[in-house]
Amino acid sequence: MKNILIYIAGVLTGVVLTILITILLGPNNNENTPIEKLQGITLFDEPGDIIEATQFKVFQVVDSGAALAFSINIGKESAASLNDKIKDLPSAVHMLIDAFVPPVVLLINDEGKLYYDDQIIKVSREQSARQMGVYQYSTESGYKTVPIVKIIK
16 A cells, blocks of 8 residues: 555656646747847847838748838839939849849837738838847848838837
8 A cells, every 4th residue: 555655646746747847948939028038139229210111011920029021112212213223224223123122121019019921011101110220030041130120100
């Protein structure tokens, strides 16, 4: 009888220890991790430059409240200024590259808003997109560094 009680006590101790270790070392989903604690994030002390974009298109959600997005600038230049750029061939090449490969940014927010793939975020006239820091991440072709952008009123 004594051996059976020792065996049951050992099994219960093992189960309790397994549960405690799982809780302590279990997966961390980063839901409550501040953005500045994430790897590759460097934030400025104060907001930086204004990013000239009228909307952003999310292509990859990085964390809750943060997503990589293409910045799109629609309707900011007149046809005359585009014709002036086309006259200068190197400028025209850069313009074509910018037209097909828009700049990438990391969008962040403090309101708890969640982003999703292919979401379009528009910047209204009352808002501005400001650079808040830089984000470095790895790709198949190496490391990329992009601005961290927050839409503020």
